[in-house]
Amino acid sequence: MATINKPVDVVIVGFGWTGAIMAIELAKTGLNVLALERGGDAATVPNWAYPKVVDEIAQSARNGLLQNLSKSTVTIRHSKNDRALPYRQIGSFKPGTGVGGAGIHWSGVHSRVMPQELRLKSHITERYGKHFIPGDMTLQDWGISFEELEPHFDRFEAVCGTSGKAGNIQGRMLEGGNPFEAPRSHEFPLPPLTDPPTSALFAKATRELGYHPYPLPAANASRPYTNPYGCQLGPCNFCGFCSDYGCINYSKATPQTTILPALYRLPNFALRTNAHVLKVNTDSTGKVATGVTYVDAEGREVEQPASMVILAAFHLHNVRLMLSSGIGKPYNPDTGEGTVGRNFCYQLIDSVNLFFDQSVYINQFMGAGGVGQAIEDFYGDNFDHGPLGFIGGGVIWGRQTGNGPVRGIPLPKGSPTWGSGWKAAVKENFLHTGRIEAQLSNMAYRGCFLDLDPTYRDAYGTPLLRMTLNWQDNDPRMSEFFGERLSQIGNAMGAKSISGRVLKRGDNWDTRPYQSTHINGGTAMGADPKTSVVNKYLQSWDVSNLFVQGANVFTHGIGYNPTGLIGALAYWSAANIRSTYLKNPGPMVHA
Amino acid sequence: MATDDGKTSRRDFLTSSIALAPLAALVPASAVVQSAEADDPNRSAPAPEHPTQPDYRPAFFTPDEWAFINAACARLIPADEHGPSAVELGVPQYIDRQMGTPWADGAIWYMQGPFFESTPEFGYQSQLTPKQQYRLGIKAIDELCRQHQNNPFAALAAAQQDSVLQQIQKGSLTSAELSLTTFFSDFLLKNVMEGYFGDPMYGGNKDMAAWKMIRYPGVRADYLEWVGEAKPYPYGPVSIYGKRG
Numbered sequence: 060m061a062t063i064n065k066p067v068d069v070v071i072v073g074f075g076w077t078g079a080i081m082a083i084e085l086a087k088t089g090l091n092v093l094a095l096e097r098g099g100d101a102a103t104v105p106n107w108a109y110p111k112v113v114d115e116i117a118q119s120a121r122n123g124l125l126q127n128l129s130k131s132t133v134t135i136r137h138s139k140n141d142r143a144l145p146y147r148q149i150g151s152f153k154p155g156t157g158v159g160g161a162g163i164h165w166s167g168v169h170s171r172v173m174p175q176e177l178r179l180k181s182h183i184t185e186r187y188g189k190h191f192i193p194g195d196m197t198l199q200d201w202g203i204s205f206e207e208l209e210p211h212f213d214r215f216e217a218v219c220g221t222s223g224k225a226g227n228i229q230g231r232m233l234e235g236g237n238p239f240e241a242p243r244s245h246e247f248p249l250p251p252l253t254d255p256p257t258s259a260l261f262a263k264a265t266r267e268l269g270y271h272p273y274p275l276p277a278a279n280a281s282r283p284y285t286n287p288y289g290c291q292l293g294p295c296n297f298c299g300f301c302s303d304y305g306c307i308n309y310s311k312a313t314p315q316t317t318i319l320p321a322l323y324r325l326p327n328f329a330l331r332t333n334a335h336v337l338k339v340n341t342d343s344t345g346k347v348a349t350g351v352t353y354v355d356a357e358g359r360e361v362e363q364p365a366s367m368v369i370l371a372a373f374h375l376h377n378v379r380l381m382l383s384s385g386i387g388k389p390y391n392p393d394t395g396e397g398t399v400g401r402n403f404c405y406q407l408i409d410s411v412n413l414f415f416d417q418s419v420y421i422n423q424f425m426g427a428g429g430v431g432q433a434i435e436d437f438y439g440d441n442f443d444h445g446p447l448g449f450i451g452g453g454v455i456w457g458r459q460t461g462n463g464p465v466r467g468i469p470l471p472k473g474s475p476t477w478g479s480g481w482k483a484a485v486k487e488n489f490l491h492t493g494r495i496e497a498q499l500s501n502m503a504y505r506g507c508f509l510d511l512d513p514t515y516r517d518a519y520g521t522p523l524l525r526m527t528l529n530w531q532d533n534d535p536r537m538s539e540f541f542g543e544r545l546s547q548i549g550n551a552m553g554a555k556s557i558s559g560r561v562l563k564r565g566d567n568w569d570t571r572p573y574q575s576t577h578i579n580g581g582t583a584m585g586a587d588p589k590t591s592v593v594n595k596y597l598q599s600w601d602v603s604n605l606f607v608q609g610a611n612v613f614t615h616g617i618g619y620n621p622t623g624l625i626g627a628l629a630y631w632s633a634a635n636i637r638s639t640y641l642k643n644p645g646p647m648v649h650a
Numbered sequence: 651m652a653t654d655d656g657k658t659s660r661r662d663f664l665t666s667s668i669a670l671a672p673l674a675a676l677v678p679a680s681a682v683v684q685s686a687e688a689d690d691p692n693r694s695a696p697a698p699e700h701p702t703q704p705d706y707r708p709a710f711f712t713p714d715e716w717a718f719i720n721a722a723c724a725r726l727i728p729a730d731e732h733g734p735s736a737v738e739l740g741v742p743q744y745i746d747r748q749m750g751t752p753w754a755d756g757a758i759w760y761m762q763g764p765f766f767e768s769t770p771e772f773g774y775q776s777q778l779t780p781k782q783q784y785r786l787g788i789k790a791i792d793e794l795c796r797q798h799q800n801n802p803f804a805a806l807a808a809a810q811q812d813s814v815l816q817q818i819q820k821g822s823l824t825s826a827e828l829s830l831t832t833f834f835s836d837f838l839l840k841n842v843m844e845g846y847f848g849d850p851m852y853g854g855n856k857d858m859a860a861w862k863m864i865r866y867p868g869v870r871a872d873y874l875e876w877v878g879e880a881k882p883y884p885y886g887p888v889s890i891y892g893k894r895g
Contacts, residue, residue: 105694110890113869114696116848121753132760135772144772147760256880298871307871420880424866425873464847464866476819477839478725478812482732482863489864490882515762569771 061352061360067093067329070351070365072336072380073372075160076622077608077629079314080215081369083288083321084633086328088641093363094328095353097335097372098126098157102315107163107305115465118303124164126154126373131517133375137529137567139392139506145515145523151570152578153303154373158332159314161373161576162622166302166428166460167278167311169221170619171212171627173439174205174241176500179615182440183450192450193533197402197503199614202586203595205241208627211634213244215626216276219312220284220292222429223247223276237273239435252281252295252430256421257413257493261457262432264551270434275456276623277429278312288321299461301428311428334361335519339368339384341602348386348605354519366644371608371629378581378611379524382511387582387592387601390508392527398592400509402580403526404616405568407453407499407534409541411559412469413549415491422490423462431458437544438618439500449536453499453618455544457552464489472558494559495549497541498575501616504531509581529568538562577621579613584628587650594648596640597632603646606632696890700747702740702856710749710781717804718788719745725811726842733863736846736854744845744854745784754780778828780837787833790825791818849890858895861887868895 069085071078074096086092106112117123126132126149134143155161175182180198183191192198216223225246226236251274254262262272279301280292295310309316322328333356340349340362350364370377381387381399390401415421433456435441444450464485469492474484512525542561549557560572585591588600593612599605608629610621617624640647708716719742727736736742748754756779765777778786792802795814799806803814817823818830845854847861849869855861861868868887876883887895 108694109871110869110892111694111696113871114849114890116844116852117697120844120848121751122758127758128760129757137771142766144766144768144775145760145762146773148774150773253874253878255877259878259880294874296872296874297877298873300869300871420882422873422876422880422883425877425883464860464864465844468864477727477815477842479728479730479732482727482730486732486864489866514764567769567771571771571773 061362063362063364066350066364066366067091068365069093069367069369070095070363071369071371072351073097073160073370073376074158074314074330075155075371075373076162076314076626078160078369078371079318079322080626080629081371081608081633082328083318083325084630085636086322086325088637089327091327092329093365094330095334095336095351095363096158096330096332098332100332101157101159101163101305103305103309107307109307112305112307113298113300115463118300119466122149122153124155124303124305125149126156129518131519131523133524133526134512134515135526135528135570137527139527143512143525143527146570150572151568151574152576153573154375154576158319158330162313163305163315164303165622166620168429168431168620169216169219169223169276169278169312169623170454171241172205172208172617172619172624175439176617177201177203177205186440187445195505196450196531196533197505198450199402199503199583199585199590201584201614202591203584208631209242209244211627211630212623214630215623217248218286218288218317219278219626220248220280220286220317221276221278221312222249222252222281224251224274226273235273237435238271239438239441247276249281249284252277252279252427254432255297255426255430255459257423257457257459257495258430258432260493260552261495261548264548265432265434268547268551270436272432272434275429275431275433275458277427278622279427279429280310280312286317288318290317290320292316295427297425297427297430297461299424299426299463301426301461336380337383337519337521339370339380339386339605341384341386345385346602348602367604367606369606369608374578374581374609374611375524377607377609378509379511379521381582381592381607382509382524383521386599386605389510392506392508395505398583398588398590400581401590402503402583402614403507403509403528404501404503404580404613405528406501406575406577406579406616406618407530407538407562408575409497409499409538409545409559409561411495411545411549411557411561413493413495413552413554414471414488414556415493415553416555417487417491419491419553421459421493423459423492426459426461428460431456433457437541447536447540449533449540450502451500451533451537451618453497453541455495455497455541455548457493457495459493469494471556493552495545495552497545498618498620499534499537499541500618502531502533503580503615507531530562530566535562535564535566539564577610577616579610579616579621582607582611583614584612585614596635596647597628598640598647600650604644606636608632697851699851699891700853701850702743702853706740706743706746708742708746710746711784714792714802715784715788716742718792718802721804721811722815722838723842725808725815726839727846734859736842739846739854739856739859741842741845741854744848744852745841747853748841749781749784756780774832774836776828776832783828783833783837786828787830787837790827790830794823794825850893851890858887858889858893862895
């Protein structure tokens with residue numbers, strides 16, 4: 060029989076970005092808040108102290124900061140008639156673990172969302188007509204506006220000390236920023252980072268081509284900074300150990316550098332690590348959450364009663380908890396009914412390496428996760444899709460994220476992979492290689508969804524989450540268009556050869572090479588409970604004292620990096636819980 | 651810190667939502683977070699230093715396997731005018747030492763069955779751990795070499811060894827026991843690259859010679875003054891244990 064803990068006001072499942080945001084914003088009201096984290100504790104010191112953490116073998120080759128898949132993973136198949144197989148090794152995406160979650164090993168690209176994306180179905184229908192949307196594409200509006208979210212984007216950027224340059228402050232267009240930017244209330248907290256060689260070449264080439272480069276917003280501090288919680292960041296030194304690594308310099312915005320020092324001072328907040336939540340418990344009506352059940356470090360089942368439950372784990376675990384707790388109606392791809400698991404999307408990245416002459420020094424070992432120059436001339440619906448036959452678009456960027464030789468030395472196509480020829484090639488190219496990419500949106504389809512796997516289980520005996528996903532016709536069409544742009548820009552940058560990965564027609568989703576951890580959808584937000592799991596406040600339609608955070612509430616995969624939107628949605632959700640829900644608990648939207 | 655406003659709303663919240671026992675004060679966060687583990691200074695130390703040993707004796711590989719590993723390393727990254735060989739830099743030692751880590755037993759992978767063959771896009775679907783890959787892979791390759799050339803791999807001439815490795819990589823030399831292309835590409839070649847370019851504390855990359863060859867500064871990890879200049883970086887490498895090359 061499970062041990063029953065003393066009740067708390069709020070229990071938060073998962074303690075990465077959204078868990079930390081919800082914890083501090085709700086604990087500040089005086090509520091007793093308990094966060095449950097399935098991984099261990101982590102802090103800049105000792106976990107990411109120099110030189111321990113800048114170890115390519117431990118972090119990149121052995122996934123030191125990522126989820127240990129032996130405990131839990133997902134299964135994957137390309138279509139609903141296939142047998143799903145376990146994601147046995149880290150490949151296409153990289154879930155994190157422990158306090159800070161994926162907010163530790165992320166890069167720091169800190170974008171917002173384009174207003175039209177939040178009403179994509181309406182926008183496409185208005186501009187191109189409803190027949191432009193393929194029959195099996197389940198495009199839908201998000202039920203929230205950019206204007207509602209803007210103060211919360213602003214807040215999250217202030218918390219992160221984001222480095223960037225505004226292009227549009229309250230409708231006033233500014234030189235040096237992104238001319239496609241939606242109106243911002245304020246300038247970025249910090250000026251842009253210094254451009255590394257890849258980014259400088261990218262900006263020059265794209266400007267000459269008539270595009271509109273701007274410094275990519277980065278949650279890597281360009282100056283010393285103190286955020287609204289009083290937490291301090293130090294300037295990024297471009298150490299080259301960013302994605303896959305914890306930050307040695309207190310420069311990358313993480314829950315640890317921006318929120319936890321302030322949160323840990325609040326006596327009404329508590330954290331339990333090594334607490335793996337199995338399910339959200341509900342009362343006999345199924346409409347009220349009574350708390351959660353978790354397994355502690357010694358394998359004991361513990362029941363944690365709470366007045367409010369917030370799911371704030373990584374995408375995959377949030378969706379699985381909804382399914383394994385039986386909350387909401389699981390999506391059925393045959394009938395199109397049900398919502399939990401629907402709108403499951405990914406993100407497509409076309410990535411090409413540029414090989415330069417010996418006189419051009421790129422020095423790819425220097426860099427920061429978020430630094431770069433980008434263009435949005437082909438983002439969202441900034442360009443006419445009428446003759447193109449696809450929906451969506453993306454950011455094209457020249458980032459320099461930092462790379463070392465264990466992470467792989469890119470070589471021109473046709474180079475030997477071993478032997479003397481390979482040695483000559485790595486010696487020739489290591490300092491003279493850059494990379495440019497197009498990060499593209501991914502639409503929702505009737506046949507792409509999440510459910511529970513009938514065969515495979517995790518270390519706790521719970522069914523694994525099953526992904527049914529493949530690229531659809533829209534994706535290679537879009538990818539071909541962006542592949543041409545990447546070649547054009549790479550040539551204009553002066554590359555002597557270009558090679559890499561551009562999705563082609565007939566390509567399936569390959570789960571082996573790293574692509575993107577930007578997995579989204581599955582518990583979509585929206586205005587209609589028939590097509591969404593949570594309302595605009597991220598409150599469950601079915602269980603009103605349950606709130607679901609994370610990219611799982613997206614209704615399609617956006618072209619931007621999702622963390623900015625995830626953080627803004629958490630601040631928005633918390634603000635409305637504080638202003639409205641706590642005064643009158645119950646459904647905040649009546650369907 | 652609770653505000654008056656917040657306290658009011660909290661009471662309202664509690665009285666109007668589901669009935670619960672009165673709340674006792676929780677353990678403050680500081681008491682939970684500062685576990686004994688967090689106070690251990692060793693947690694900020696890197697992995698133990700095991701630089702390349704001149705008289706290294708393998709702990710995992712048998713003498714025959716060790717001969718194969720050394721011979722394969724000598725062909726995958728040979729000694730030539732470009733720089734040192736994998737054998738000179740201790741890569742065989744690196745691989746043997748890795749066999750003593752949890753990774754070698756598949757401990758960071760999902761290794762529960764059932765196992766099915768699949769198209770390559772679904773990644774590793776074998777139940778073999780890295781240790782088993784090496785044990786079975788080396789045995790299978792040596793048997794193939796004996797069948798075709800009357801000698802184990804290590805006893806073949808360099809050109810014959812290159813030919814065997816090329817055929818395995820292409821998939822034209824196969825074994826019924828296991829996928830030799832998987833063993834070659836996902837284990838042997840990958841681990842050779844790791845050992846050659848990894849920090850010297852893991853047993854390979856002796857004296858940071860592989861880093862010097864490609865002019866990688868190792869873990870200097872401090873480039874603020876240089877990042878805006880597209881010029882050669884002037885300093886040599888530094889290792890995790892602070893040695894300079």
